[in-house]
Amino acid sequence: MLLLIDSETEKGKKYKVDTINLTCTCPDYIFKNHVCKHIITALDDLPERIQNVIDNVKKDNDKEFFIHKFGENMLDALIERGRISLDGDNVLILKND
Numbered sequence: 001m002l003l004l005i006d007s008e009t010e011k012g013k014k015y016k017v018d019t020i021n022l023t024c025t026c027p028d029y030i031f032k033n034h035v036c037k038h039i040i041t042a043l044d045d046l047p048e049r050i051q052n053v054i055d056n057v058k059k060d061n062d063k064e065f066f067i068h069k070f071g072e073n074m075l076d077a078l079i080e081r082g083r084i085s086l087d088g089d090n091v092l093i094l095k096n097d
């Protein structure tokens, strides 16, 4: 799904977030290739997608499995949101609501 997320710095400007691949069209994402605040905002609008990921972590909390299944951006995004953390090669659920 593609979501349009407002730029915080440039009024009227919107960036396109791909909620499946967790990519964004903003400079932060394109040049630094990391999870930007737009991706985080987009995930906040999709609690069921986050819940699906958390449910998977409950079944298998291996870090490599997580990255294989959901990608490194999702890992970074959920860490940034305080939902999961890493303990060596294990993914820990911090907050589950």
Ligand SMILES: [Zn+2]
Binding pocket: 015, 024, 025, 026, 027, 028, 029, 036, 037, 038, 039
């Ligand atoms: Zn962005």
